[in-house]
Amino acid sequence: MAENLLEVRNISVTFKTRYGILKALDNLSLNVKKGEILGLVGESGAGKSMTGAAILGLIDAPGQLSSGEIFYKDECISDAPEAVRGHEISMIFQDPLMSLNPLRKIGDQLVETILTHMNISKSEAIKKAKNGLKEVGIDPSRLNSYPHTFSGGMRQRVVIALALAPEPSLIIADEPTTALDVSVQAQILDLLKKLCKERGTSIILVTHDMGVIAETTDRVGVLYAGRLAEIGNTREVLTDPKHPYTRGLVESTPRIDSNSFKKSLFQIPGSMPKLDAMPSGCAFHPRCAFASDICTKKIPPILHKRAACWLLENGEL
Ligand SMILES: Nc1ncnc2c1ncn2[C@@H]1O[C@H](COP(=O)(O)OP(=O)(O)O)[C@@H](O)[C@H]1O
Numbered sequence: 001m002a003e004n005l006l007e008v009r010n011i012s013v014t015f016k017t018r019y020g021i022l023k024a025l026d027n028l029s030l031n032v033k034k035g036e037i038l039g040l041v042g043e044s045g046a047g048k049s050m051t052g053a054a055i056l057g058l059i060d061a062p063g064q065l066s067s068g069e070i071f072y073k074d075e076c077i078s079d080a081p082e083a084v085r086g087h088e089i090s091m092i093f094q095d096p097l098m099s100l101n102p103l104r105k106i107g108d109q110l111v112e113t114i115l116t117h118m119n120i121s122k123s124e125a126i127k128k129a130k131n132g133l134k135e136v137g138i139d140p141s142r143l144n145s146y147p148h149t150f151s152g153g154m155r156q157r158v159v160i161a162l163a164l165a166p167e168p169s170l171i172i173a174d175e176p177t178t179a180l181d182v183s184v185q186a187q188i189l190d191l192l193k194k195l196c197k198e199r200g201t202s203i204i205l206v207t208h209d210m211g212v213i214a215e216t217t218d219r220v221g222v223l224y225a226g227r228l229a230e231i232g233n234t235r236e237v238l239t240d241p242k243h244p245y246t247r248g249l250v251e252s253t254p255r256i257d258s259n260s261f262k263k264s265l266f267q268i269p270g271s272m273p274k275l276d277a278m279p280s281g282c283a284f285h286p287r288c289a290f291a292s293d294i295c296t297k298k299i300p301p302i303l304h305k306r307a308a309c310w311l312l313e314n315g316e317l
């Protein structure tokens with residue numbers, strides 16, 4: 001198998017509205033390697049969830065994947081994503097109740113998921129469900145409990161067990177800890193990371209939180225207005241960001257090991273454009289201190305396999 005488990009090639013997602021065609025994702029490409037955690041970060045509305053939805057074939061009408069292709073294990077899945085959804089690629093959402101049926105015992109839900117995706121007997125599935133719960137730190141006796149009897153953090157642990165149960169190669173986790181207390185957030189992310197590393201399962205971790213990116217991911221893609229602004233090794237991107245937007249995100253993130261608590265935190269002026277008012281050229285140019293003429297006219301491609309910024313062409317960053 002090729003090095004890449006998943007290859008997203010030049011995808012666009014468009015919405016036909018009475019104001020015209022809106023592009024929620026514009027010519028986005030990214031890869032996920034086997035066993036790695038790829039973070040997707042950006043402000044609200046940047047297209048993070050849409051990227052996950054596009055991969056899983058879960059774009060709500062009238063939205064559609066209007067161009068590009070998605071390859072999973074070297075096979076094109078963009079025409080039939082349901083062939084891999086749920087077992088090869090499973091998902092975790094921000095709200096555990098999106099994944100759990102409130103009216104059914106969690107054990108029944110786990111066993112059903114396992115039986116749907118794996119060719120094993122019911123007693124084996126029950127054994128697997130018990131093991132799955134144990135691994136996420138929940139006593140197997142809780143198989144008979146209903147979702148509402150768990151705290152938010154425990155519920156998200158159940159969802160992790162549910163996502164891992166079919167032994168997927170890739171998990172798309174969309175803001176899996178955003179609804180949780182900060183102390184619980186770290187526990188859940190550590191657990192997800194540990195279990196996936198043990199199994200060699202890849203993760204696409206969607207978050208708006210640079211702290212989560214720094215703590216959890218191997219590589220990171222920065223999204224801005226439906227386009228990829230920067231992508232690379234997390235450490236490199238965070239310590240030496242090439243795109244002015246990434247720089248702004250990094251500089252506006254508090255760090256305990258720096259003097260940033262003494263200084264006031266940097267803020268990127270302005271806000272992300274709405275889809276029906278996209279600037280010409282680089283979508284970030286109206287907020288960018290470095291913008292020049294070309295930035296207002298031409299959309300920059302990803303240069304040097306790293307950032308979509310014309311400054312890179314002249315080696316200025
Ligand atoms: N049904 C829809 N019609 C039009 N635009 C939509 C629809 N759903 C999402 N969008 C737009 O797609 C863009 C990306 O949204 P999303 O992926 O949810 O952002 P994120 O997860 O980064 O916060 C946003 O501009 C959003 O307004």
Ligand SMILES: [Mg+2]
Pocket residue numbers: 048049050
């Ligand atoms: Mg989202």
